Amino acid sequence: MASSPATTGIARRRNNLRRGIIAALVILCLGLFTVYFRESDDGALHGAQSTAASVISPVQEVATRAVEPFRDAWGWASSLKDARDRSASLETEVDRLRGEVVFSDVQAQRLDELEKLLGVEKLVDASKDLGGYEAKTSSVVTRSISPWWRSARVGIGSSDGVMRNSPVLAGSEQGAALVGIVTNVSSRSADVSFVTDGRTEVGGRIPDAGPYFGLLSSITPGQLQLSGIPKEAAVKTGQAVVTGGFGVKGLQSPYPPGVPVGVVTSVGPQEVDVDRTVQVTPYVDPRTLSYLTVLVPPPPSPCRAAAAPAWGGSRSSPSPRWSCR
Amino acid sequence: MPYINVADGIPDLIAPTVVVIAILRGTLVGAVTGFAMGLLVELSSPVGTLGVLALLYLVIGAWCGRYCSRDESSTLTAPLVLSVAAALVTQIGVMIFQLMLGTHMGASEFIVSVLLPTLALTALLSPPVLLIGRRLIGPPRVVEPYAVRT
Numbered sequence: 514m515a516s517s518p519a520t521t522g523i524a525r526r527r528n529n530l531r532r533g534i535i536a537a538l539v540i541l542c543l544g545l546f547t548v549y550f551r552e553s554d555d556g557a558l559h560g561a562q563s564t565a566a567s568v569i570s571p572v573q574e575v576a577t578r579a580v581e582p583f584r585d586a587w588g589w590a591s592s593l594k595d596a597r598d599r600s601a602s603l604e605t606e607v608d609r610l611r612g613e614v615v616f617s618d619v620q621a622q623r624l625d626e627l628e629k630l631l632g633v634e635k636l637v638d639a640s641k642d643l644g645g646y647e648a649k650t651s652s653v654v655t656r657s658i659s660p661w662w663r664s665a666r667v668g669i670g671s672s673d674g675v676m677r678n679s680p681v682l683a684g685s686e687q688g689a690a691l692v693g694i695v696t697n698v699s700s701r702s703a704d705v706s707f708v709t710d711g712r713t714e715v716g717g718r719i720p721d722a723g724p725y726f727g728l729l730s731s732i733t734p735g736q737l738q739l740s741g742i743p744k745e746a747a748v749k750t751g752q753a754v755v756t757g758g759f760g761v762k763g764l765q766s767p768y769p770p771g772v773p774v775g776v777v778t779s780v781g782p783q784e785v786d787v788d789r790t791v792q793v794t795p796y797v798d799p800r801t802l803s804y805l806t807v808l809v810p811p812p813p814s815p816c817r818a819a820a821a822p823a824w825g826g827s828r829s830s831p832s833p834r835w836s837c838r
Numbered sequence: 839m840p841y842i843n844v845a846d847g848i849p850d851l852i853a854p855t856v857v858v859i860a861i862l863r864g865t866l867v868g869a870v871t872g873f874a875m876g877l878l879v880e881l882s883s884p885v886g887t888l889g890v891l892a893l894l895y896l897v898i899g900a901w902c903g904r905y906c907s908r909d910e911s912s913t914l915t916a917p918l919v920l921s922v923a924a925a926l927v928t929q930i931g932v933m934i935f936q937l938m939l940g941t942h943m944g945a946s947e948f949i950v951s952v953l954l955p956t957l958a959l960t961a962l963l964s965p966p967v968l969l970i971g972r973r974l975i976g977p978p979r980v981v982e983p984y985a986v987r988t
Contacts, residue, residue: 549887
């Protein structure tokens with residue numbers, strides 16, 4: 514049956530309207546991400562995202578807590594087979610560590626005296642002294658839905674003193690280790706980009722390899738590369754990598770020095786290169802964590818908060834920030 | 839769903855949700871649903887973008903809407919295949935976007951650690967979403983911009 518002219522006209526108008534709506538939405542999307550990446554972190558769209566995060570995060574927290582028993586049960590069941598082996602190795606380790614504690618106390622006392630004498634900034638020790646930083650622990654309320662963004666959201670925000678570029682720690686077998694930095698803060702939540710996220714860079718060094726500083730960045734999923742370490746550095750596999758904790762251009766770093774990050778797993782050949790290629794495996798796999806500890810820095814003095822370019826921190830934040838080394 | 843992961847793969851349950859709505863209600867509803875769900879994910883999840891996932895799911899919704907009221911929309915195979923294809927399009931779209939931003943990932947690592955586990959998990963977890971969606975939405979019916987006036 515042939516269509517009448519009226520029906521054909523309505524169908525054409527419907528078609529045009531449908532295409533018009535879809536085209537408008539496509540243009541809106543293009544406009545959104547263009548503006549989003551061109552504006553500063555204090556821009557309108559970032560603000561809207563932070564506001565949405567503040568509103569949604571309490572709901573996400575409730576949902577996360579509701580499913581937590583099931584996740585814990587699954588984790589318990591899956592780790593049961595390794596528990597006996599771990600128990601035996603941990604008993605041996607406890608005996609060894611008891612001996613080391615005595616020696617460590619003596620060393621800590623000497624270190625304290627020398628730090629006071631030389632005016633050196635204190636190392637972070639999560640169990641004793643945070644060098645002026647306040648530790649705030651929160652549950653992870655949500656995570657990134659894609660492996661391209663290795664990030665999570667915690668249920669504490671600017672109202673708790675958390676600020677952008679605050680270091681984030683988590684427990685590991687080597688003690689508290691750096692897992693990421695705060696990249697976005699709202700009043701009741703904070704987004705944490707893990708060190709394995711491609712957008713995060715952290716200044717680091719290898720204490721056993723000499724007084725050299727480099728820049729830690731993610732190269733492949735779950736792996737880091739420490740760049741800028743010169744050829745003369747005595748880098749070997751198995752050496753620990755810690756945060757550098759130094760600023761540039763007179764700005765103090767928001768990172769405390771000496772926070773463990775990972776271990777050197779590979780040192781590349783460097784016959785012709787100026788720098789070594791050092792591959793680092795982080796101590797902590799952040800995907801498995803339910804709680805994260807944010808180190809809230811002390812309130813900045815006016816000179817510290819001054820805008821200046823920095824080498825580290827989140828690559829996606831074009832606004833002025835502190836040095837992250 | 840970020841808590842269910844194999845290697846670096848995370849199931850994409852937004853894809854089957856958009857697919858089932860699009861395949862049962864047509865292009866327009868599919869596109870609007872894809873846009874809304876993508877935007878919601880970007881607002882509620884710490885992904886650091888705005889408009890990217892909205893655009894990808896919009897395209898998926900608009901494309902899958904073309905299958906509405908066809909014979910394929912009454913079976914489970916077609917939406918399942920479309921869901922996996924949608925997850926594939928999303929992953930490749932995000933990969934292209936990340937490459938434009940300067941975030942690199944090796945091709946083999948992307949395929950082995952991200953793409954294949956994501957597609958496998960999506961295929962595994964999509965059928966319940968598709969069945970629930972079909973039960974809630976009802977039989978296929980194209981929703982037009984406005985009703986016919988006589």
